[in-house]
Amino acid sequence: LGAGLDAGVSAQGTDNALAQGDLVINGVVIGASLSSYDTASTTNASSSAIAKVEAINQLSDETGVVAEVNLNQxxxxxxxxxxxxxxxxxxxxxxxxxxxxxxxxxxxxxxxxxxxxxxxxxxxxxxxxxxxxxxxxxxxxxxxxxxxxxxxxxxxxxxxxxxxxxxxxxxEGGFTLRSTTGGPIELQEGTGDLKNSGLVEGSYDPGLATVGSTSGATTSQALANGDLVINDVVVGATLTTSDTASSTLKDASAIAKAAAINAVSADTEVRAVVNENVVDGATMTGGADSGTITINGVSTASIITSADTTASRQEVVDAINAISGQTGVTAVDSGNDDDGVMLVAEDGRNIDLSTTMASTNTGLIANNVYIGSYSLESASEITVTAGTNGNLAASGLKVGVYGGAESGQFLSEVNISTVEGAEDALEAVDNALETINSARGDLGAVQNRLSSTITNLEVTHENLSAAKSRIADADFASETASLSRAQVLQQAGMSMLSQANSQPQNVLSLLQ
CATH class of the missing domain: 2.60.40 (Immunoglobulin-like)
Structure with a gap:
């Protein structure tokens, strides 16, 4: 509580347009971003934030998420x-x-x-x-x-x-996603490449200002002191000692970068969270091949592939997963030849891949060290700038203002020891109260709908009960009258029968 009311999930700008299936929001596949959506950009219009926002907002009613263009810097x-x-x-x-x-x-x-x-x-x-x-x-x-x-x-x-x-x-600039329902924002990769959107896969709290770093292959991407500045605070150098999981390039890992950022989080009011490191597979054509695969310094048993790509993928997956306890990396069969075999490190560690086998046979991406990503989270907007070294690219972030929330502070971080801190605390309390009031309003609306439904059901139940009574229950007064009528008729019939039976006797008495 206390986060800015307009907080959301921000995307960094990318050179690529959105293709159909690159991005899935809350289970809804987003369409392609078209150059016709952007009449302002002079080039690469389909890759612009304007075009991507339009593609996303065309399905806002289904996703419960709206996108807004960020300032491009x-x-x-x-x-x-x-x-x-x-x-x-x-x-x-x-x-x-x-x-x-x-x-x-x-x-x-x-x-x-x-x-x-x-x-x-x-x-x-x-x-x-x-x-x-x-x-x-x-x-x-x-x-x-x-x-x-x-x-x-x-x-x-x-x-x-x-x-x-x-x-x-x-x-190209970025954009920010905001939930219109108050629910989480679920981002997934569809049949395409999520990286084209500038977003990172995951489930995001709509009450947090968030932006994710890029990930991918690297030779050395360690942060030096002054490469990255967040909210006017210089982030220090990444250290190999911060990452006890990766086997190589420890100071370049997402784990080390998140640790460096979190070391100054008290000043920036921004925290870094390491994301799952996912490395996409390669296109397969299939073929006879044999060898081993080394991941994070640990080699698999011998692997034999064939023209049967399905069987080959299973061979690779089984071999890699047999040593996953040592490597921290699991293999996932994509189920198709285009995407091959994906590698996943849940804790975000680097994935060091090496093999003499052909990618077309294994479905694995080319040999390299693959660095994961991290996400920045805050109660208010996140400003990223380059420091004195000018090597901002090492951070996986671009210059920009992210998260959408102009102001805010988590209640857990409130400090009223200074005038500025007290003013921030008041704003955080206002934001928290607004969030609570909004939630109460949503719950009240739901309660009203439930009450109306309950009332309608009660009326329906009463009407059905009355109908059932008219069908199944006896009318006591009517039935009593019918019984009395039947008894009178029965008595009258018996009297007539008695009189009829006495007539022969009367005739015989006259003849005597």
């Missing part, structure tokens, strides 16, 4: 001084903008870049923000969530703009 880059002034052109959403920087005064250069870009905001839909630091550079924002297409003839060190690798790059 393209993080800045670290700047460096130069001995000479430089001029060049940047392009934002197909609008060319001329820029000149002096090179010796980086604060003045940032101001020049910001002024030049903001002079074209009405055309580009993008606004530039001076972070006030040489490390943070200049951040670009699109308030309506449209994509930010950026290219530049100037170096990022000169402008402080996002690094595009010397080419044109597109920065």
């Amino acid at each position: 393209a993080g800045g880059s670290q700047m460096a001084t130069s001995a000479a002034a430089t001029s060049g052109t940047i392009s934002i959403n197909d609008v060319a903008i001329n820029i000149t920087v002096g090179g010796d005064d980086l604060a003045a250069d940032r101001a020049s870049v910001v002024a030049s870009i903001n002079a074209f905001t009405d055309q580009t839909g993008v606004r530039a923000i001076d972070t006030g630091t040489n490390e943070g550079g200049v951040v670009l924002e699109a308030a309506d969530g449209r994509n930010i297409e950026l290219s530049s003839t100037l170096s990022t060190a000169a402008t402080g703009l996002a690094d595009t690798g010397g080419a044109t790059d597109v920065f």
Whole structure:
């Protein structure tokens, strides 16, 4: 209790559009995001937050979930001084903008870049923000969530703009899901790839502001001190000692990153939760092959595959699961050749995969170390920015504001020792009361419907009982009258019969 009333589950932006079946919300398959849904973005419109939100909201009545576009941000880059002034052109959403920087005064250069870009905001839909630091550079924002297409003839060190690798790059924004029923938000992968949505599979409490990190193959993704800043608090370096489960790249694991984030959670009011590490399988064609599979340093028994892909998947699954107690990893048969064999580490540890067998025969993904993901949770919005090192990518997060809740605080974290803390506590109590009142209102509505139903059932029961009585029960007065009538008729008949029997006797007495 105490979380912001508009809290929800946020997605990070991705370069890929939603395909039919990529995302399942509360058991409902979401359709494809189409470029026609987004009239604002100049490129990759089908991949934009605007298009994805439209695809999700078309089924809101069925899912009980609505999606809202987040502010789209393209993080800045670290700047460096130069001995000479430089001029060049940047392009934002197909609008060319001329820029000149002096090179010796980086604060003045940032101001020049910001002024030049903001002079074209009405055309580009993008606004530039001076972070006030040489490390943070200049951040670009699109308030309506449209994509930010950026290219530049100037170096990022000169402008402080996002690094595009010397080419044109597109920065897609995220969105936030909110429950309209007060129930949990269940996210699943369907027949496609959930990663295209920017969401992480799981069941989410609608009262929490949440965003998940990305996951995948890596060579080294450890966090250094200053790579990640959450709610203006610098997150420290990840440590190998934080992860006692992974066999390699311990400081790069989701477990280590969550520990580093949680070490400063008292200051950020954000906690990290490690997600289940799920590694998708590979497409199978089938073929004769043999060998072993090594997972987290432990090898399986010898495996033999054949052209029968179903039997081969079962061989691989059985062999891997026979050592799951040592590896912490289980194998799951997807049941089809397209998805092969999935690997799952429930505790989120790294999955180190190695084999000489072909992926087309085993259904396993390519050899690599696969890092899991984690989710950030808070009572209020979560602001992610790059630190002094500029290697935010190592965190699996992007620059942005997530979770949807503008303000809030868990009642368990209330601290009234300061004026600011007391003000936050009042707001948290207000949020908690609003949540309780909303729940009471929902329960009251349900109770009213139940009461109405009970009343209707009672009336129906009474009517049915009356009908049954009319059918089955005797009318006492009517039946008594009928009985009296029958008795009178019986007595009259007996009297007539008696008289009839006495007539012959009377005749005989006359003849005597």
